[in-house]
Amino acid sequence: MVEKITVSLIKADIGSCPGHAVVYEETLEVAKSVLEEKKQNGDIIDYRVLNCGDDTELIMLHKEGVDSEKIHGIAWEVFEKCTAKAKELKLYGAGQDLLKDAFSGNVRGMGPGVAEMEFTPRKSEPLIAFMMDKTEPGAFNLPIFRMFADPFNTAGLVIDPALHNGFVFEIWDIMEHKRVFMKTPEEMYDILALIGGKSRFVIKRVYPKEGGKLPADEPVAVVSTEKLYQIAGEYVGKDDPVALVRAQSGLPAVGEVLEAFAFPHLVSGWMRGSHNGPLMPVPFRYAKCTRFDGPPRVIAAGFQVGDRLIGPVDMFDDPAFDYTRQKAQEIAEYMRRHGPFEPHRLPHEDMEYTTLPKVLEKLEDRFEKI
Ligand code: 13P
Ligand code: 13P
Ligand code: MG
Ligand code: MG
Numbered sequence: 076m077v078e079k080i081t082v083s084l085i086k087a088d089i090g091s092c093p094g095h096a097v098v099y100e101e102t103l104e105v106a107k108s109v110l111e112e113k114k115q116n117g118d119i120i121d122y123r124v125l126n127c128g129d130d131t132e133l134i135m136l137h138k139e140g141v142d143s144e145k146i147h148g149i150a151w152e153v154f155e156k157c158t159a160k161a162k163e164l165k166l167y168g169a170g171q172d173l174l175k176d177a178f179s180g181n182v183r184g185m186g187p188g189v190a191e192m193e194f195t196p197r198k199s200e201p202l203i204a205f206m207m208d209k210t211e212p213g214a215f216n217l218p219i220f221r222m223f224a225d226p227f228n229t230a231g232l233v234i235d236p237a238l239h240n241g242f243v244f245e246i247w248d249i250m251e252h253k254r255v256f257m258k259t260p261e262e263m264y265d266i267l268a269l270i271g272g273k274s275r276f277v278i279k280r281v282y283p284k285e286g287g288k289l290p291a292d293e294p295v296a297v298v299s300t301e302k303l304y305q306i307a308g309e310y311v312g313k314d315d316p317v318a319l320v321r322a323q324s325g326l327p328a329v330g331e332v333l334e335a336f337a338f339p340h341l342v343s344g345w346m347r348g349s350h351n352g353p354l355m356p357v358p359f360r361y362a363k364c365t366r367f368d369g370p371p372r373v374i375a376a377g378f379q380v381g382d383r384l385i386g387p388v389d390m391f392d393d394p395a396f397d398y399t400r401q402k403a404q405e406i407a408e409y410m411r412r413h414g415p416f417e418p419h420r421l422p423h424e425d426m427e428y429t430t431l432p433k434v435l436e437k438l439e440d441r442f443e444k445i
Contacts, residue, residue, distance in 0.1 A: 077195050077196060078138065079138070079140075079193050079194060079195050079196075080120075080136060080137070080138060080193070080194065080196055080380065081136070081137050081138060081139060081140055081141060081143070081146075081191060081192065081193040081194075082134070082135070082136055082191060082192060082202065082319055082380060083133075083134070083135045083137065083141070083143075083146055083150075083189070083190075083191035084132065084133070084134050084135075084189070084190045084191065084204055084206075084299075084317045084318075084319055085133050085135070085146075085147070085150040085182060085187055085188070085189050085191070086130050086131060086132045086133065086187060086188045086189075086206065086299070086315070086317050087130070087131055087150075087154045087171075087172035087173060087186060087187040087188070088129050088130050088131070088168060088171040088172040088312055088315070089102060089131050089154050089157040089158045089161050089169065089170060089171065089172065089173070090102065090129075090157075090158065090161030090162070090164075090166035090167060090168050090169035090170060090171060091128075091129030091166055091167055091168060092164075092166050092167065093167060094167050094368070095128070095129045095167065095168065095209075095312070095364060095368055096128065096129060096363055096364055096365065096368075097126065097128060097129060097362070097363040097364070098126035098128075098129055098130065098131050099161070099164065099166055101160060101164065102131065102157045102160045102161050102164075102166070103124055103126060103131065105153075105156050105157050105160045106124045106131055106133065106153050106156075106157050107124045109149075109152060109153045109156055110122040110124060110133065110135070110149070110153060113149050118137070118145065118149060119135045119136065119137045119146070119149065120136045120137055120138070120382070120383060121135075121136040121383040121384040122134060122135045122136070122384070123376070123384055123386075123387055125204075125206065125359065125374070125376060125387065126362060127206035127207060127208045127315070127362045127372070127373070127374050128208030128209060128315070128362055128363060128364045128372065129167075129168070129171075129208065129364070130206065130208055130315045131153075131154070131157060132204075132206050132317065133150055133153060134204055134376070134378075134384065134387075135149070135150075136380065136383065136384050140193050141191045141192065141193050142181055142183070142191075144180045144181065146191075147178075147180070147181050147182045147183075147189075148178060148180075150182055150187060151178040151182055151185070151187075154172075154173055154187060155173065158170035158173055168312065171311060171312050172186040172187055172188075172303065172311075172312065173185070173186050173187075174186035174303070174306050174307050174311070175306075183301065184301075184306060185306070186301070186303060186306060186307075187301070188299035188301045188314065188315065188316055188317055189299050189301065190297045190298055190299045190316075190317045190318050190319050191297065191319070192280075192293070192294045192297045192319055192321075193293070194290075194293040194294070194295075194321070195290060195293060196380060196381075197289075197324055198324075199323070199324070199379065200321065200379060200380040200381070201321070201322040201323050201329055201377070201378070201379055201380075202319060202320070202321050202322070202377075202378045202379075202380050203319075203320045203322060203329065203332050203333070203375050203376070203377050203378075203390065204317065204318075204319055204375070204376040204378065204387070205317060205318045205319075205320065205373055205374070205375050205376075206315075206317045206362075206373065206374050206376070207315055207316050207317070207354070207371065207372065207373045208315045208362065208364055208371065208372055209313060209315065209344040209345050209348075209352075209364055209368060209369045209370070209371040209372065210313060210315060210316065210342040210343065210344035210345075210354065210371040211273075211274065211302075211313055211314050211315075211316060211342070211343055211344055211348075212249070212277045212298055212299060212300045212301075212302075212314055212316040213270075213273025213274055213275075213276075213277050213342070213343075214273070214316060214340075214342035214343075214344070214354055214371070214373075215277070215278060215298045215316060215318050216270040216271075216273045216276075216277060216278050217273075217335075217338075217340050218335035218336055218340075219278045219281065219296060219298065219318070219320075219335070220244075220266070220267070220270060220278065221334075221335040222296070222320065222327045222331060222332050222334075222335045223242045223244070223259065223281050223295075223296065223327065224241070224242065224244075224259040224260065224263055224266070228331060228334050228335055229327045229328075229331040229334075230331065231326075231327055231328060231331060232260075237287065237288050237324070237325040238325065238326070238327070240284050240286075240287060241258060241259040241260045241261070241284060242258075242259050242281050242282065242283060242284060242295070243256055243257070243258055243259075243281070243282040243283070243284055243291070244256070244257050244258075244259065244266055244278055244280075244281055245278070245279045245280040245281070245282065245294075246266065246269055246270060246276055246277070246278055246279065247276070247277050247278075247279045247300055248275060248276055249275060249276075249277055249300055249302055249305075250275050254279065255269075256282075257269075258284065273342075273343075274343065274425060277298065277300050278296075278298055279297070279298060279300055280294040280296060280297045280298070281294065281295050281296040281297075282294055282295065283295060283325065283326075287325060288324070288325035289325050289326070295320070295321045295326050296318065296319065296320045296321065297318065297319050298316060298317075298318040299314075299316045299317045299318070300316070301314055302314050304428040309428060310347075310348060310428045310429045310430065312348065313344045313348040315344075320332050329377065329390075333375060333390055333391075336354070336356045336373060336375070336391070336396075336399070337356075337396070337398075337399050338399070339353035339354055339355055339356075339399055339400075339402050339403035339406060340353070340354055341353060341354075341406070341410075342354045342371050343421055343425065344369070344371045345367060345368060345369040345370060345371055346367045346368045346369065347368075347429060347430075348429065349420060349421050349425075349426060349429050349431070350367070350369075350410070350419055350420055350421065351410060351418055351419055351420075351421065352367075352369055352370040352371055352406070352407055352410050352419075353370055353371070353402070353403040353406040353407055353410070354370075354371050354372065354373055354403070355370050355371065355372045355373070355399070355400055355403035355404075355407075356372070356373050356374075356375070356391040356396050356399055356400070357372045357373070357374060357391055357400065358374070358389050358391050358392035358393075359374055359376075359389045359392070360392075362374045366407065367407075367411060369407070370403060370404075370407045373391075374389070374391060375389075375390035375391050376388070376389070376390070377389075377390045
C-alpha cells in the first residue's frame with residue numbers, strides 16, 4: 076500500500092518593506108533556517124519558503140496529516156521567529172497576522188492562512204501552489220470553478236473520460252460558518268448562484284466523484300479561507316489567500332489549471348483592503364505590490380511531489396501571460412480613475428471592518444430627519 080503524504084501551505088504576513096510591499100530577505104532567511112533544522116531533525120520531509128508580496132509562504136511536505144499540532148506548531152514557531160526579526164529591523168506591520176499570543180495546537184483562527192491536503196500519491200504527482208497578495212479567499216472562486224467545471228477552460232472535461240463525470244465542490248458560507256457539498260456538472264448553476272457572491276461563499280475544497288480513478292475522499296484542490304477581521308474584530312490587513320491544486324491523470328492538465336488565470340478578473344482587496352481591482356498573474360520576481368499597494372497579484376509555484384519536493388517552477392514567468400498582465404494594467408488604470416467611488420471602492424457593507432465607520436461616526440449627530 077502506498078503511504079499517504081500531506082502538503083501544507085501555511086502563510087502569514089509577519090511584516091514587510093517598505094509598507095505592505097514585499098517580504099524582506101533577512102526574514103525569509105530566518106524562515107528557511109528554522110525549516111532546514113526541522114528537515115534535518117526528520118520532523119518534515121521537505122520544504123520551500125516563498126513570498127507573494129508581503130506574505131511569507133511556507134510549503135511543507137510531511138506525513139503528519141492535516142491539522143497536525145506538530146506541523147502547525149512548526150509554522151507558528153517560524154512566524155514568531157520571523158516576527159522577532161521583523162521587529163528588530165522595524166519592518167512595517169511586524170507580526171501583522173499573528174493575532175494570538177500563545178499557540179494552542181492549531182494555527183487556524185490565530186491569523187495565518189492554511190491550505191493543506193493529505194492524499195495517496197499517484198505514480199507522478201504534479202501540484203501547483205497558488206499564492207495571492209492584496210485580496211481575499213473568494214478571489215479563488217472564479218479560477219477554481221473554471222479549472223474543474225468550465226469546459227471552455229478545461230478541454231479535459233469534454234475529451235477525457237476520466238474527467239467527464241465532473242467533481243464535487245465543498246463550498247463554505249464564511250459568514251454563517253456552514254458548508255455544502257455540490258456536484259458538477261449537474262448542479263453547476265446552483266454552485267454559481269452561491270460562489271458568485273465571493274465575499275461570503277467560498278470554494279474550500281474540490282473532490283473527485285465516487286467511482287473514478289482517484290479516491291473520492293481525498294481532495295484535489297484546497298483553498299485557505301481564514302478571515303482576519305473575524306478573528307481580530309477589525310481591519311488588520313487582507314486575508315491574502317493561498318491554494319493547492321493537483322493536476323494531470325484524471326484531473327485538469329497543468330496548462331488547464333493555469334489557463335484559469337488568463338482572465339484578470341476583479342477581486343476585492345488592493346489599497347487598504349478596500350478596493351476592487353484586477354488579479355494579475357506574475358512571476359515570483361514581480362510579486363511585489365507597488366501601484367496603489369497593488370494591483371492584487373497571484374504567483375504559481377509548480378512542483379512534482381515525490382520523495383521530496385521537486386521545484387518550484389515559476390509558472391507565470393512566461394510571455395504567454397503578458398497579454399493578461401497588459402489587460403490587468405488597463406483595468407487597473409480604468410478602476411483607479413474612479414478614485415473614492417464605488418465600484419472601485421468596496422460597497423458600504425464590505426467597509427464595515429475598515430477605518431471608514433470611524434470617519435462617518437463624527438457626522439452622526441448632524442443628520443436630520445427628512
Ligand atoms: P503529453 O502528451 O506531452 O504528456 O501532454 C498531454 C497533455 O495532457 C497536455 O495537456
Ligand atoms: P496586506 O493585507 O497585504 O498586509 O495589505 C494591507 C493594506 O492595507 C494594503 O494597502
Ligand atoms: Mg501587510
Ligand atoms: Mg499581504
